[in-house]
Amino acid sequence: MSDKHIYLDHSATTYIKPQVFDEMLPYLNTYYGNPSSIYAMSHKTEQAIDQARERVALALGAEKAEIFFTGGGSEADNWALKGIAFANKHRGNHIITTKIEHHAILHACEFLERNGFEVTYLPVDAEGLVDPEAVRQAITDKTLLVSVMFANNEIGTIEPVKAIGQICREKKVLFHTDAVQAVGHAPIDVKDMNIDLLTLAAHKFYGPKGVGALYIRRGVKIDSLIHGGGQERGKRAGTENIAGIVGLGKALELAVAEMPAENKRLAALRDKLIKGLTRIPHTRLNGPAGDKRMPGNVNVCFQFIEGESLLLLLDSKGISASSGSACTSGSLDPSHVLLAIGLPHEIAHGSLRLTLGSSTTEADIDYVLEVLPGIVQRLRDMSPLWKNYLQAQANASGHAV
Template sequence: MSEKQIYLDHSATTYIKPEVFNEMLPYLNTYYGNPSSIYAMSRVTEQAIDQARERVAKVLNTAKDEIYFTGGGSEADNWALKGVAFAHKNRGNHIITTKIEHHAILHTCEFLEKNGFQVTYLPVDSQGFINPDELKKAITDKTILVSVMFANNEIGTIEPISEIGKICRERNVLFHTDAVQVAGHVPIDVKALNIDLLSLAAHKFYGPKGVGVLYIRRGVKIDSLIHGGGQERGKRAGTENIAGIVGLGKALELSVSNMEEENRHLGFLRDKLINGLTQIPYTRLNGPAGDKRMTSNVNVCFEFIEGESMLLLLDSKGVAASSGSACTSGSLDPSHVLLAIGLPHEIAHGSLRLTLGSATTEQDIDYVLEVLPPIVQRLRDMSPLWKKFLQEEGKAQ
């Protein structure tokens, strides 16, 4: 292991900030009573959950009785899609999503298709944006739900959520957005954006793993995903993860309070990294530039090389990065997101995602820009595709 350690995979997960950990700690070893019990210790934990619910509701500009705690972002996505689908199956069986969603959405849609539902997967353009006009055309009288992620976890594209929400509200179709990547980076007002359901995960904004949120607008009919006791107002059974919920509320509040300053910091580092990486010949930026891209996200493809070898060599230099979603890191297939934006397999295989966080420094970026170009060149020198390309270039000249 390299003595130097630079973590650039914040879209996969973040560390727990000290302020968050300190607020969680008493609920692990002092105030551990079951919130459903009636004695004094339990009232303390019940109040802690209530405070966390208020914190989340304030950030989303909604009421606390519309906030439901889950076991993470994937559970929240599953609940939103399955819960709405089965609750509204007598009205319609059509769901609309996109080709670049997280697998928590895509695999849930595949499950629903096996259970009698029809799913339309909207295409995206070369930068990962859906076309709102195509969404309008896809909606039928059988459409019950549209699910479009707020921002893509691989290429950082921020979708036109306001326009999507407006279309859905006008057509009387429920709108869910997977907002796991944007919390603490982008302002979220569920009322102004006409969002009916929204998913969050604490470990993406410096909170603990294993806890998330599903916002459900009051009046939305939805089936339960987990049955059992009467927790979460009878909609999500299971004894609450008190410390996790407390940590989520604190982490979200903290992230939003620092959002503008952090976006300036990350945006500067992101652009420096993009500018440096794209100086390497035959390198492509995936996703948009500027304010329609997450300030924390850099995703590039280096032609003629394979991404996994690049990650291993970066790791040997002390840089933790990824080639795409952490949930599919064991797959040998190229990213479905990169294929959806039109990249051929051989280029998509050479992808690198570097995602920045609060602790990322300009020195970290400088180090990456120092060690990465030689790694790319080393891998190209070993690549038959690179040798073939050079031969063809030589003949052409």
């Protein structure tokens, strides 16, 4: 094992920044009163939650009363879809989403289908982009909600959210975007982009795990997902995660302030990494290049190898990464996102996602580009697919392997 540790899985989660931790700490051991109580200590925690709500609203171009804290991004996604569907079922039963959404959306849609709703799953192009006109064509008089992610968690594609939002507004259909990968990393204005509901999670922008938020535009009718108490203005029951909410607010404030400079830095590192990786023969970049891609996202497929073995060998070299292949979650199926953009199974299985963040340096990129070609070649040398390819090439040229 290497004594190096290079973390290139920031789309999976991030560490808590010191400034965020420092602001959270008093609400773990000093100001721990239940915000629903009436004594002074509780008033302090209530004020802290209010400040966090204001920070989130400011980052999104929203109103403070439109921000509702949740237990994370998956909960917020489920609340958006199920809450809108059941609260508005008297108006219709149709939902539109895409084939490349996070499973929090796809599995919520499957649940709604089992409960009498109809779901249209829109295709994407080879770069993972949704055609806004396809959204327009899919809307019917029964459509309640369109849900299209802001940026894809695997291949980094930034969707045409504003154009889709405009179509939904014209058609008087609600528009939700899962912006878990985008908030804190891409400029967002919910009013300008015609967004009615938006999901975010703190641990994607250097805040704590287990806390997120759902933006719900004022006037939108939505059922509660969790019933019990009167927290979050009666919309989401459960004693608030005070320290987590405080951390979310502080982390997002920092992320928005640092975004212009950090995105420029990350995009330069991303492009250097892509350029170096695509020099390896039989390597494919998944997703778009340039401004249509999240600044810290790199996703490639190495033909003739399998993603899980690649991750294990990278880990032995001190590099933490992830694969589009779902092997590590107990499934032999490749990524649904890679299949949706048209990759065959045998190529999609050889995917690698490297996602950069605030701790990533140019030296880290240089190290990856130093060790990865050798790892790829080692795996190809053990691969029957690679041997078959070489034999086919030799047969075509009339030379022995």
